[in-house]
Amino acid sequence: MNTDPDYSAAYVVLETDAEDRLEGYGITFTLGKGTEVGPQDAVILHRFQLCTEALKDGWTRFKVKVSADLHRCRLIRNMIGPEKTLMKNANQCWDVPEAVEWMSKLAEFKPLWTEEPTSPDDILRHTTISKPLVPLGIGIATGEQCHNRVIFKQLLQVKALQFLQIDSCRLGSVNENLSVLLMAKKFEIPVCPMLVELAFVNWCSI
Structure with missing residues (x-):
């Protein structure tokens, strides 16, 4: 990774x-x-401008690329206010102690979820990370790297995620996708498909 x-x-x-x-x-x-x-500063300014425009257009959900970046989360939360939904994407960058430590610190910004806090193949790690964070109101979102229903079954059985993100092109077939959707229904876990995320929830990635 x-x-x-x-x-x-x-x-x-x-x-x-x-x-x-x-x-x-x-x-x-x-x-x-x-x-x-282009230069990093220009990219950051562009992203905050994007956030401002999205707010004007009535967007209500925002996703932040973040690892241990408290400053960025604070800026975005201050921009969007307390009522808008904030999500975080860690891009698989933590091991278990780091994930729990940093996500606990980021709890003050009230994120709905942290996406891929650790290796997407490590089901037990996700379970260990998820347990202390659920009481803080932070869910784990993962699944875009999963390629079959067996991995999803295990993630669901051990309560390793609170938001299921399938990538319909990565899964093997229509039947495989339907199997995962039915399992998510059984476990009462919301599904946010990666390739139609914009249609599923109005969010702006910052």
């Missing part, structure tokens, strides 16, 4: 000369510097 990722994406539109002007779309997403994003 890359603990200091440099996210980058390139988007391609393929145009055709068909009568209906058929087009194809593709995106490549990397953890490297595939697409330069």
